[in-house]
Structure formats: C-alpha cells, structure tokens
Amino acid sequence: MRMENTEDLVRVVLAGLELDTDEDFEHSMEEMLSLVDACNMEVVDVVRQKLPHPEAGTYLGKGKANELKEAVIQTGAECCVFEGNLSPAQLRNLQNITGVEVWDRTRLILEIFSRRARTREARLQVESAYLQYMLPRLSGMWQHLGRQGGASGSMSNRGIGETQLELDRRHINTRIAELSRELETITKTHNVQRAGRMKSTLPSVALVGYTNAGKSTILNKLVEYSGNSDEKKVFQKDMLFATLDTSIRRIHTEGNKDFLLSDTVGFIEDLPTTLIKAFRSTLEEAAHADLIVVVLDVSDPYYRRHKRVTEDTLKELEADTIPRIYCMNKADLVEDYSDQLPKIKEDEIWISAEQGRGLQELLDMIIAKVYSGSETVNILLPFARGDLLNLLHNRAHILSEEYQADGVAVTVNCPAELLERVREYQVAEPD
Ligand SMILES: Nc1nc2c(ncn2[C@@H]2O[C@H](COP(=O)(O)OP(=O)(O)OP(=O)(O)O)[C@@H](O)[C@H]2O)c(=O)[nH]1
Ligand SMILES: [Mg+2]
Incomplete structure (x- = not known):
C-alpha cells in the first residue's frame, strides 16, 4: 500500500480481541488509535470481541471475522489493523476473508518507524526489522499465483508462487545479512565516538x-x-x-x-x-x-x-x-x-x-x-606521573592543564574515588 505524498488519510477498520487475561484492553485500544494516527491513517470503524483465547485460524471468531468483512465493505476501508499480534496463518486467512490488507500491531509500528526514519542508520535499522518481520509472512503474498501453477509432472505441486517465494526468501535473507554487516560497521563507529566522548570526561x-x-x-x-x-x-x-x-x-x-x-x-x-x-x-x-x-x-x-x-x-x-x-x-x-x-x-x-x-x-x-562526591582541586603533577594524568583524562573532568617547568599544573573536577590518589600533589592555587 502506498500512502506517501498523499494528503488523504487511509481509512482503516480497527479490530480488537479482548482476552480474559487482558486487564488493560481499553488502554491498548486507545493506544492503537494514536498509532493509527501517527501512520497517517484514520479509524472509520471498530470491531471488537471478547473471547477466552484467540481462534487458531482467524484470531477472531468466524462470525466476527465476517462482521469485519462487512465493516470493510460498508466503510470502504483499505486496511484492517489489529490490536494484537497475528500469526502468519491468521494474517493470511484474515486477508482472504476481508479482501484488504491486514496489519497487526507490530506491522503498524514498523510502518511508523519506516516513515520517521531520517538518518542512514535509522533507515537501515528499520529495513532490517521490516524484512525480518516479513520473512515468515511471505507465503500469503504469492498464494494466488501458486493456485494457478498448473504444470504437470514433478513440478505439479510447485506453482509459480512457490518458486517466486523461494526466490524472495533467498533475496531477503541476502539483504538481511548485508544490512547486518552495514549496521555492524556503524555500531563500531558509534563505539569509537562514545569512547571519544568518555575521554572528553x-x-x-x-x-x-x-x-x-x-x-x-x-x-x-x-x-x-x-x-x-x-x-x-x-x-x-x-x-x-x-x-x-x-x-x-x-x-x-x-x-x-x-x-x-x-x-x-x-x-x-x-x-x-x-x-x-x-x-x-x-x-x-x-x-x-x-x-x-x-x-x-x-x-x-x-x-x-x-x-x-x-x-x-x-x-x-x-x-x-x-x-x-x-x-x-x-x-x-x-x-x-x-x-x-x-x-x-x-x-x-x-x-x-x-x-x-x-x-x-x-x-x-x-x-x-x-558530580556527587566530586571536588575541584588544583594539582601539580610531576612529569613522571604521566599515568595519573592519563587516568584523570579518562575518569575526571579536566578544567585546565598547563605544562610548566616543574610539572603539569591541572585544575580538575575529580570524582570521589580518585581524590585520594591526587591529594599528595594538591596545591592551594594553580601555579
Ligand atoms: N502541556 C505540556 N506539553 C508538553 C510538555 N512537554 C512536552 N509537551 C508536548 O508533548 C508533545 C511530545 O513532546 P516530545 O518532546 O516530542 O516527546 P518525546 O518524548 O520526545 O516523544 P518521541 O520522540 O515521540 O518519543 C509535544 O507536543 C510537546 O509540545 C509539558 O511540560 N506540558
Ligand atoms: Mg522525541
């Protein structure tokens, strides 16, 4: 479904299943409205049901699923959004019943993320998450082709759909691996930057x-x-x-x-x-x-x-x-x-x-x-104490540092655990 660059909000029917164990169903439904909104869509109807547990095949009960279909037809909705998360089979079945795209909560959040991602890193992260979500859910997409695959002989039970599915799977797996490698490189850069910032103390x-x-x-x-x-x-x-x-x-x-x-x-x-x-x-x-x-x-x-x-x-x-x-x-x-x-x-x-x-x-x-327990002190470190100076660079906040004839004069905001080690070099005023 393409919704970018359009002013029109996509019309959706929100579906929710309240389970016996669900204490905060209303909260989740309200949150779904905000999520739908954040995705540039509008809820035109809500279908809800109370059940002890989800139906294995259709999540909602059969009758409710048909009610959902009716709601889609009545409102001209283009999509059904579910409050919970659906199994690949439930998703496929519900798509067949309603005749429109069916999204669960995870899919909706993924869509929002993909719209918001601006930096290269965020875009790669979203793409990777998206593909991982899609991988087990691909089969439904080619099902209609699979049924048409009328070849005879050994290929008879391998329709075009299935072949396409395998190609897609392979392609997606390759892309996921590629993304992981790229993201790993970015993570390494992050770690280096973070180490740099920690040094800045x-x-x-x-x-x-x-x-x-x-x-x-x-x-x-x-x-x-x-x-x-x-x-x-x-x-x-x-x-x-x-x-x-x-x-x-x-x-x-x-x-x-x-x-x-x-x-x-x-x-x-x-x-x-x-x-x-x-x-x-x-x-x-x-x-x-x-x-x-x-x-x-x-x-x-x-x-x-x-x-x-x-x-x-x-x-x-x-x-x-x-x-x-x-x-x-x-x-x-x-x-x-x-x-x-x-x-x-x-x-x-x-x-x-x-x-x-x-x-x-x-x-x-x-x-x-x-800065709890830290103290700002003036010290004059002999040149031989390069080790201590290093430590201060890494673990304290150096306010000024000046190389003098008799050592390095440092004004440092020093965390409590390092104070004892610098005490012997403390001077009243920076020289
Ligand atoms: N009334 C009121 N509104 C606030 C206050 N602080 C933030 N907001 C509003 O709350 C909304 C969300 O604020 P953001 O700062 O974008 O929230 P965030 O936590 O960064 O949200 P995400 O980036 O979506 O995770 C904005 O419309 C703000 O103007 C506040 O103290 N009072
Ligand atoms: Mg924010």
Missing part, C-alpha cells in the same frame, strides 16, 4: 521514556536554558515516535559542571523484538550513561504503566543498575500540581518542560547526581 546523562513523554522538549529547553544557543534543536512533536535517532547535546552549567545529554527513540509497550534488536545500537546510548533521567507524562492516566514498560525495557538493555532520576513532565496539565511546580520528592521531580518550570531544579538534581 564529561558525564553523560540519558533521557529515556515512553514515546511522547516530552524527552525532546526537555533536551531543547535545557539547551536553551543553559545558554547554548549554537546547538541545533531536536524535532519535537505531539505524535508517537517523533524521534528515532539519538541526539547528544552539551549542557553548560555554572561552576563548570557541564554534562552531555542524550535524547533517543521512545519506548512503547510490547516494542516488537525485531525493532529492539534492530535499534539496539541507538538504544545503547542509554546503557552507557552515568545517569538516566526517566521522563514520564504524568498527565497521561496510564503513566504508571508507562513507567513499568520503561523499567522493563531498561532491564532488557542491561541498563537497570544505572542511577536514575524520575522526571514527571507535563505536570502543568495535572490540576493538583500545576500551581506548585516544581515539586521534588527524593529522586522524583515534577516539572513542566513546555512552560520552562523546574528546569533549574532538574539541572541541580542531575549535577548533584553525576
């Missing part, structure tokens, strides 16, 4: 959270607030998955306690595993941070659930041991809090990024965490 802080929580807005506001107006703004918008890449900005602070702040792709419930795998290198920026700022949209009634999803995703990225701050954003929309911002409770801060309320306090919290 500034602490790194990562904004993470559910999609649309306000991560990019916070990054932009902090850059602006810290007076770093040369930096480019990050794209922020009220839609799911506005950001797919990682942006890193330097935040200037008083007292030379600068840090690097990164903004990356948002999380969502059941983020398809193909996407997590494909976007691993983008997401890994968070896994290497010194501090994670979990951003939550507290005006969303489901924000506690989003918090859980974020925490689970961080665990999956093996980033769950990194210290955290919880930034409760969009608090201007919460009646009980809107006139008392910012509000700070332990590791939690309630702010409104949009209204610029709580920015200084958020900065203070970040700085207190990443």
